[in-house]
Amino acid sequence: QQPVQSPQAVILREGEDAVINCSSSKALYSVHWYRQKHGEAPVFLMILLKGGEQKGHDKISASFNEKKQQSSLYLTASQLSYSGTYFCGTGQNRDDKIIFGKGTRLHILP
Amino acid sequence: KAGVTQTPRYLIKTRGQQVTLSCSPISGHRSVSWYQQTPGQGLQFLFEYFSETQRNKGNFPGRFSGRQFSNSRSEMNVSTLELGDSALYLCASSGRGSFNEKLFFGSGTQLSVL
Numbered sequence: 001q002q003p004v005q006s007p008q009a010v011i012l013r014e015g016e017d018a019v020i021n022c023s024s025s026k027a028l029y030s031v032h033w034y035r036q037k038h039g040e041a042p043v044f045l046m047i048l049l050k051g052g053e054q055k056g057h058d059k060i061s062a063s064f065n066e067k068k069q070q071s072s073l074y075l076t077a078s079q080l081s082y083s084g085t086y087f088c089g090t091g092q093n094r095d096d097k098i099i100f101g102k103g104t105r106l107h108i109l110p
Numbered sequence: 111k112a113g114v115t116q117t118p119r120y121l122i123k124t125r126g127q128q129v130t131l132s133c134s135p136i137s138g139h140r141s142v143s144w145y146q147q148t149p150g151q152g153l154q155f156l157f158e159y160f161s162e163t164q165r166n167k168g169n170f171p172g173r174f175s176g177r178q179f180s181n182s183r184s185e186m187n188v189s190t191l192e193l194g195d196s197a198l199y200l201c202a203s204s205g206r207g208s209f210n211e212k213l214f215f216g217s218g219t220q221l222s223v224l
Contacts, residue, residue: 002152032213041114041200041215042153087153097166098213100145102152 001026003090005101012078013109020073020104022088031064031071032089032098035082042087045073075106083108112137114203114216121221128189131219135182135203142184143213144176147198156199159184188221196223 003024012018022031030049034042046057048064048071059076075082085105089098115134123129135142144156155168159178178184182203188195198220202213 034213034215041217042202042213043215044212047212089153097143097155097158097168099155100153102150 002099003088003101005086005088005104007104008102009105009107011107011109014080015077018075018078018082018106020075020086020088020106022071022073022090022101024069024090026069026092028064028066028069028071028090029093029096030091030098031062032091033062033071033073034087034089034100035084036087036103037084045086078106078108080108080110082106114201114214116199116201116216116219118219119217121219122224123191123221124224125191125193127191128187129191129221131186131188131199131201131221133184133186133201133203133216135184135201136205136214139203139205139214140182141204142178142182143202143204144184144186145200145202146170147200147218148196153200156186191223193223196221 003022006021032047033045036042050066062073064071085103087100087103089100091098117132141160143158145153147153157176158166162178173189176186198218200215200218202215204211204213
């Protein structure tokens with residue numbers, strides 16, 4: 001079951017904050033976040049395991065609410081380099097394949 | 111450390127033909143997953159191999175198949191190509207083969223079916 005990401009696309013000015021949501025209709029064990037720039041391979045951002053933990057590095061963080069089967073990716077004080085398509089991937093148990101959503105396109109304007 | 115290498119980078123085929131794509135994972139990685147990426151559909155999971163065994167399979171027709179060799183290199187084959195198979199095919203490797211670890215993606219093979 002493919003997770004649903006929202007919004008589909010967002011345009012921000014440099015320095016503004018963004019939130020990207022990922023939700024699933026099934027119970028989740030893990031949520032994965034990747035960013036893909038145009039013409040490049042997806043690059044790993046972070047993994048969250050069930051337990052409602054929050055992770056982050058620099059100005060990018062994420063939360064995982066296993067009860068609601070939702071995760072959110074937070075980008076604060078966005079930089080031009082944050083532009084790209086963000087994908088969330090979900091796994092239902094520790095041995096499950098990762099299913100990715102359709103992605104959220106983020107464009108940062110100077 | 112070399113990254114994930116996919117060859118060829120671009121392919122143009124006609125309907126009805128078959129195609130083989132190759133993926134060399136990062137040295138020491140034993141798991142290779144394949145994804146199909148099309149505009150608006152995100153990354154669709156094809157299958158995953160670990161130690162030469164297919165562990166997981168997505169919802170693609172039997173025309174899509176794969177295999178993994180003893181050196182962890184993997185190939186994906188699509189027979190009887192259809193126009194809808196035009197896509198970017200990405201492979202990703204991981205070390206221990208746990209689905210809860212980081213995936214390293216290759217740059218992909220762009221397949222165009224005419």
